[in-house]
Amino acid sequence: xxxxxxxxxxxxxxxxxxxxxxxxxxxxxxxxxxxxxxxxxxxxxxxxxxxxxxxxxxxxxxxxxxxxxxxxxxxxxxxxxxxxxxxxxxxxxxxxxxxxxxxxxxxxxxxxxxxxxxxxxxxxxxxxxxxxxxxxxxxxxxxxxxxxxxxxxxxxxxxxxxxxxxxxxxxxxxxxxxxxxxxxxxxxxxxxxxxxxxxxxxxxxxxxxxxxxxxxxxxxxxxxxxxxxxxxxxxxxxxxxxxxxxxxxxxxxxxxxxxxxxxxxxxxxxxxxxxxxxxxxxxxxxxxxxxxxxxxxxxxxxxxxxxxxxxxxxxxxxxxxxxxxxxxxxxxxxxxxxxxxxxxxxxxxxxxxxxxxxxxxxxxxxxxxxxxxxxxxxxxxxxxxxxxxxxxxxxxxxxxxxxxxxxxxxxxxxxxxxxxxxxxxxxxxxxxxxxxxxxxxxxxxxxxxxxxxxxxxxxxxxxxxxxxxxxxxxxxxxxxxxxxxxxxxxxxxxxxxxxxxxxxxxxxxxxxxxxxxxxxxxxxxxxxxxxxxxxxxxxxxxxxxxxxxxxxxxxxxxxxxxxxxxxxxxxxxxxxxxxxxxxxxxxxxxxxxxxx
Amino acid sequence: xxxxxxxxxxxxxxxxxxxxxxxxxxxxxxxxxxxxxxxxxxxxxxxxxxxxxxxxxxxxxxxxxxxxxxxxxxxxxxxxxxxxxxxxxxxxxxxxxxxxxxxxxxxxxxxxxxxxxxxxxxxxxxxxxxxxxxxxxxxxxxxxxxxxxxxxxxxxxxxxxxxxxxxxxxxxxxxxxxxxxxxxxxxxxxxxxxxxxxxxxxxxxxxxxxxxxxxxxxxxxxxxxxxxxxxxxxxxxxxxx
Numbered sequence: 001x002x003x004x005x006x007x008x009x010x011x012x013x014x015x016x017x018x019x020x021x022x023x024x025x026x027x028x029x030x031x032x033x034x035x036x037x038x039x040x041x042x043x044x045x046x047x048x049x050x051x052x053x054x055x056x057x058x059x060x061x062x063x064x065x066x067x068x069x070x071x072x073x074x075x076x077x078x079x080x081x082x083x084x085x086x087x088x089x090x091x092x093x094x095x096x097x098x099x100x101x102x103x104x105x106x107x108x109x110x111x112x113x114x115x116x117x118x119x120x121x122x123x124x125x126x127x128x129x130x131x132x133x134x135x136x137x138x139x140x141x142x143x144x145x146x147x148x149x150x151x152x153x154x155x156x157x158x159x160x161x162x163x164x165x166x167x168x169x170x171x172x173x174x175x176x177x178x179x180x181x182x183x184x185x186x187x188x189x190x191x192x193x194x195x196x197x198x199x200x201x202x203x204x205x206x207x208x209x210x211x212x213x214x215x216x217x218x219x220x221x222x223x224x225x226x227x228x229x230x231x232x233x234x235x236x237x238x239x240x241x242x243x244x245x246x247x248x249x250x251x252x253x254x255x256x257x258x259x260x261x262x263x264x265x266x267x268x269x270x271x272x273x274x275x276x277x278x279x280x281x282x283x284x285x286x287x288x289x290x291x292x293x294x295x296x297x298x299x300x301x302x303x304x305x306x307x308x309x310x311x312x313x314x315x316x317x318x319x320x321x322x323x324x325x326x327x328x329x330x331x332x333x334x335x336x337x338x339x340x341x342x343x344x345x346x347x348x349x350x351x352x353x354x355x356x357x358x359x360x361x362x363x364x365x366x367x368x369x370x371x372x373x374x375x376x377x378x379x380x381x382x383x384x385x386x387x388x389x390x391x392x393x394x395x396x397x398x399x400x401x402x403x404x405x406x407x408x409x410x411x412x413x414x415x416x417x418x419x420x421x422x423x424x425x426x427x428x429x430x431x432x433x434x435x436x437x438x439x440x441x442x443x444x445x446x447x448x449x450x451x452x453x454x455x456x457x458x459x460x461x462x463x464x465x466x467x468x469x470x471x472x473x474x475x476x477x478x479x480x481x482x483x484x485x486x487x488x489x490x491x492x493x494x495x496x497x498x499x500x501x502x503x504x505x506x507x508x509x510x511x512x513x514x515x516x517x518x519x520x521x522x523x524x525x526x527x528x529x530x531x532x533x534x535x536x537x538x539x540x541x542x543x544x545x546x547x548x549x550x551x552x553x554x555x556x557x558x559x560x561x562x563x564x565x566x567x568x569x570x571x572x573x574x575x576x577x578x579x580x581x582x583x584x585x586x587x588x589x590x591x592x593x594x595x596x
Numbered sequence: 597x598x599x600x601x602x603x604x605x606x607x608x609x610x611x612x613x614x615x616x617x618x619x620x621x622x623x624x625x626x627x628x629x630x631x632x633x634x635x636x637x638x639x640x641x642x643x644x645x646x647x648x649x650x651x652x653x654x655x656x657x658x659x660x661x662x663x664x665x666x667x668x669x670x671x672x673x674x675x676x677x678x679x680x681x682x683x684x685x686x687x688x689x690x691x692x693x694x695x696x697x698x699x700x701x702x703x704x705x706x707x708x709x710x711x712x713x714x715x716x717x718x719x720x721x722x723x724x725x726x727x728x729x730x731x732x733x734x735x736x737x738x739x740x741x742x743x744x745x746x747x748x749x750x751x752x753x754x755x756x757x758x759x760x761x762x763x764x765x766x767x768x769x770x771x772x773x774x775x776x777x778x779x780x781x782x783x784x785x786x787x788x789x790x791x792x793x794x795x796x797x798x799x800x801x802x803x804x805x806x807x808x809x810x811x812x813x814x815x816x817x818x819x820x821x822x823x824x825x826x827x828x829x830x831x832x833x834x835x836x837x
Contacts, residue, residue: 063706124705125821126814150817191836192824193706195664241664242671242817 052083053143054133059153060247061186062194062240064123066109067116069133069143080108082136085116090128102132125149153240155196156184157250158219161236165257166222172260175228180220181236181250195241205231205254229259316454652773656830659766660823666759667816673752674809680746681802697811700727702818709821710836714829717822718771724815725764732757735808738801763819
């Protein structure tokens with residue numbers, strides 16, 4: 001095939017021939033079209049020259065109408081009267097078979113040539129008109145037209161086009177205007193003979209594109225968003241309602257609103273506002289005024305005990321505080337159902353973690369492991385939440401041996417028990433009962449040296465080297481540095497009992513754990529404000545202040561500690577009162593007397 | 597307690613909506629009267645008590661509105677029909693095709709129109725309206741026979757038929773009110789222009805329908821003009837000479 005090899009001269013020749021053959025008809029066609037167009041244009045130029053024709057019949061007010069014709073370019077019709085217009089009104093019933101009576105134009109216009117004016121008498125609406133353009137001798141019919149008068153209505157343009165400024169945009173770049181006009185005088189709109197619809201067009205003078213509005217019946221119209229500083233051209237036209245053709249456009253009105261600088265510079269305002277804001281922020285940050293800082297960057301709220309207002313503690317209003325802590329427990333179930341303070345125990349488990357596990361396992365193993373305790377203690381792993389310490393009543397105080405009020409009279413001197421001696425002691429005390437094992441660790445007890453009126457409990461520093469650690473460690477209740485000792489009051493029905501539960505259990509643990517009733521009590525200070533010189537054996541002290549320590553009698557039911565009543569007679573009279581101590585704190589022995 | 601609160605809230609919400617509706621009903625009740633009464637006026641030709649609640653002026657206004665709308669819609673459907681079915685050369689030869697509009701002895705120029713009396717105006721309008729009730733029905737059936745008739749034309753024709761009926765009722769009431777005449781004996785004596793038995797051929801049918809539409813358009817314009825002239829005379833603001 002020749003398609004493949006072009007180099008073949010025979011192929012090439014044949015290809016060329018094919019191409020020529022294909023091109024030839026198209027060439028001929030093009031020539032034909034060209035000639036046709038040429039002849040057409042020639043004929044168009046020729047036709048108007050020869051034949052006159054009716055250009056159109058138009059009515060402006062549905063009462064009269066005019067017919068105009070074109071004489072063409074022929075010189076033979078320059079004389080008036082060379083062309084005559086005849087018309088007939090086909091009034092029904094149409095008598096086609098009959099003789100048609102044609103009438104000549106009633107009035108040939110004087111102001112304009114080649115126009116025939118039909119006045120009111122000769123205008124009948126709703127009837128068919130037939131208009132013929134004939135030569136002078138009526139021998140030649142040049143043109144004919146059929147119409148109904150109401151169909152050929154093209155109203156005159158509206159008059160009195162006027163505009164008023166509505167508003168200018170804030171930026172001053174655009175504005176709105178209200179356009180108003182009057183209907184043409186020739187149209188009898190007032191009577192309702194003609195109902196007109198208006199169409200407004202507007203454009204920027206420099207552009208060629210006209211923008212249109214919808215048809216409206218009203219003689220006013222608002223135009224929006226015209227640009228300032230630019231010359232805008234507006235015009236309006238109308239047509240009859242139900243009519244086909246629009247009338248002529250009115251004279252254009254030019255609208256120009258100069259571009260004004262906007263009354264307030266928006267950009268400048270924004271920049272200024274931003275700068276002010278930045279300046280204020282910088283000033284605040286630099287000056288480090290606490291008040292402003294607090295407003296701008298409020299501090300993170302600290303922990304709170306529900307029911308205890310930390311302000312009360314700060315201000316030393318112990319009476320209000322006591323009102324929360326004291327009182328029958330059944331009136332304040334919320335205090336006993338939650339352990340808010342436990343959450344805020346700051347346990348330093350890093351140093352004690354190993355010890356914790358070792359000691360605990362020792363302690364725990366030696367216990368008579370009731371089902372209540374085992375899950376708690378074996379599974380215990382301390383974490384920072386502090387809540388875990390609730391499960392083991394001994395453990396909350398583990399990292400903080402200093403605030404713990406010792407329960408064993410042996411330790412009144414502040415000596416640390418040796419490891420696990422305590423446990424044996426406890427075991428020996430009440431073998432048959434489940435024990436609350438004192439934590440088997442060193443430095444378990446310390447002496448409460450002072451209770452401040454503000455409620456702070458000062459613990460005597462340890463004689464060991466780890467004083468710093470003791471004082472440094474805090475069990476935080478609210479924002480206290482030294483915290484109340486963590487003793488739980490058993491909310492028995494009878495009120496306070498002599499049973500102490502050393503430690504707290506978290507709600508989660510307690511539910512699965514030890515007792516049926518919620519064991520979460522509040523923290524109590526069980527000591528009186530001894531002076532520092534009371535480091536000696538308080539039981540033997542002749543001083544009226546009650547001894548700091550008391551003896552754990554045993555572990556009662558529900559894992560409560562049974563304390564022996566104090567042998568010191570001095571505080572006895574104080575015991576009878578509900579508020580014996582100057583600070584209003586109840587000691588465990590006092591509590592014992594309060595209980596029924 | 598939360599549930600009770602929610603229920604209470606719901607019931608209060610319902611009460612609010614009920615209150616709102618009642619308020620709207622109270623505010624809008626005059627509209628109910630004005631919008632509903634004219635229709636009742638037209639449908640019940642003997643019911644004087646209801647018609648007395650709408651003034652004659654308002655009734656005339658509504659009648660004129662109807663006539664305007666009918667004319668506009670008929671014009672739209674006529675031009676649409678022309679575009680769809682009638683080739684250009686035939687558009688101006690409708691009267692030469694052998695069909696002409698059936699006309700009634702009604703004045704046809706403005707000057708003639710202005711000379712006739714109110715009574716004659718109203719009667720002319722009534723005659724016109726009544727003369728077109730039947731042919732429009734015929735037109736609808738004829739249009740339905742076409743395959744390619746646009747929905748728009750059919751819908752418009754239906755709409756016009758309905759409006760024409762209400763227009764007739766309105767004009768009857770007007771005659772009764774304005775001319776203090778009794779109920780007219782609605783005699784529909786017309787020339788039987790249409791023979792319903794013979795179904796014309798397609799081309800014939802098309803031309804016939806075209807003629808019908810254009811004639812109806814013309815007559816609708818007449819109705820509108822007559823009624824407006826009547827209104828002008830009633831208000832006497834303009835010199836309706």
